[in-house]
Amino acid sequence: MAQCVRRLVLAAPLAAVVALLLCTSSAPVARAAGTSDFTEAQQKNTLTVLRAFARAIPELGKKWTGSDFCSWNFVTCYSSGVSVWMDKVDYTGTLPEMPSGVDYKDVMIMALNFSAMGQGLSGTLPASWSSLTSLMSLWIEKSEKVTGTLPAQWSSMTSLGNLNLRFTKVSGTLPAQWSSMKQLGNLNLRFTAVSGTLPAQWSGMTSAEALQLEYCGLSGCLPPEWSAMPKLRIVSLSGNHFSGCVPDSWVKKPGLVVTIEDEHKGSNCVSDNLCDTTTEPPTAPTTTGTPAASSTPSPGSGCEVDGCEVCEGDSAARCARCREGYSLTDEKTCLAHHD
Incomplete structure (x- = not known):
């Protein structure tokens, strides 16, 4: 019989808090715009990157013709940038490498949402996406054909505020280098195959509000350093293989909600559930x-x-x-x- 997991808070209030965080982070607030509102360099470089997606996703290639990308299906332009929002279609395709010969400071793409593509989307997470330094929101979820590891190079995506990869098959460890992602507020890796330990270096994520890491293959100790994240409100860790107890620094942090099995919490933390800081992360x-x-x-x-x-x-x-x-x-x- 499965062990009963008692939450620190009720599931419904927690879900409401997560929804509020997602709705208030990285959302475009600028007025609608047309292609002509961008500079010539911005139009040229943004168009080149969008065409890379059109080549990788054939149905987009049929629809995205011409150069007026603000008039294309699934593309919305604002004075601050461009959003690609494919949350209501189920096309097949791959995740493209970023093209060469592009001045990425003039690429105005700030949001990519492929959350409805599901089984139609395949490939690995391209390290070259680290060039998308203006990207604020990236959603690739429920795509079990999306595999590979979390690229350490994505640490260069310093504008990224929302990253949702839940129910994909991404694996490997959590890159310590991501500590430089100072705008990352919401990270969702639930039901992925990521493994290894929680990087203490992530304490440098000064904007982190919700880290959803449930039902992965994570293990090791819970780093006390994470309490240094000034905005952290939610840490979801149930369904992993951790050692030790929730650190006192987490317990004492005002407003922090932690979901994890009872064996890791307070007086219920079993005496033999010790955290061995010298143990290497388990191999595959x-x-x-x-x-x-x-x-x-x-x-x-x-x-x-x-x-x-x-x-x-x-x-x-x-x-x-x-x-x-x-x-x-x-x-x-x-x-x-x-x-």
């Missing part, structure tokens, strides 16, 4: 037996899907992430690998 497993024994099921219910590590939402019959040695099918079941 080479067998299927050990991960299955330590996997964390979906809260409140046992998963009925054979080979499943984490159920999808409240459904015990649909899988969100399979164990090592299994592949997730389109029917949300797990298919065993056979040598």
Whole structure:
């Protein structure tokens, strides 16, 4: 039976706070604009980058013709920049590399939202997107064909305020270099395959408000240094494999809400759940037996899907992430690998 996870706060109020943070961060407030409102250099360089997306997503290539990009479907222009908002279509395509020969200081793209593309979007997260230094919001979620690691180079995206990669298959560790992302307020990596430890260096994220890291493969100690983030209000960590207890500095931080299993909290923190600061982060497993024994099921219910590590939402019959040695099918079941 799955261990019951008691939250520090009710789920509904927490969801409301997250929604409020997302609605009030990185939202364009400037007036609507046309292509001619931008300088010649801004028009040229922005158009070149948008055409890279049009080549990578064929349906966009059919619709995005000519040079008046502010008149294109899914593109909205403001005096401060350009937003690409594809939250109501399900096209197929890949994540393009950024083109060469572009002066990226004149690329006016400030928001990219591919949240509706789901299974149609594939590829890895391009390190070259670090050139998009004006980008304020990036949403790539529910795309299980999006893989690869979190690029350390994205630390150059110093304007990025919202980053949502939940329910993708991104993996690897949390880059310590991201500490230089001083505008990052909301990070959502829920139900991804990221692993390793929480970087103490992230205490330098001075704008961080919500870090949603539930149901990944994270482990190790909870860094006391994170309490130094002046705006931090939400840290969601349930469904991982952490050691030790919630640091006193977190507990004493006014307004901070932490969601994690009871075994890591206060008087309920078990005496043998010690945090060994000398332990190296766990390496990727080479067998299927050990991960299955330590996997964390979906809260409140046992998963009925054979080979499943984490159920999808409240459904015990649909899988969100399979164990090592299994592949997730389109029917949300797990298919065993056979040598």
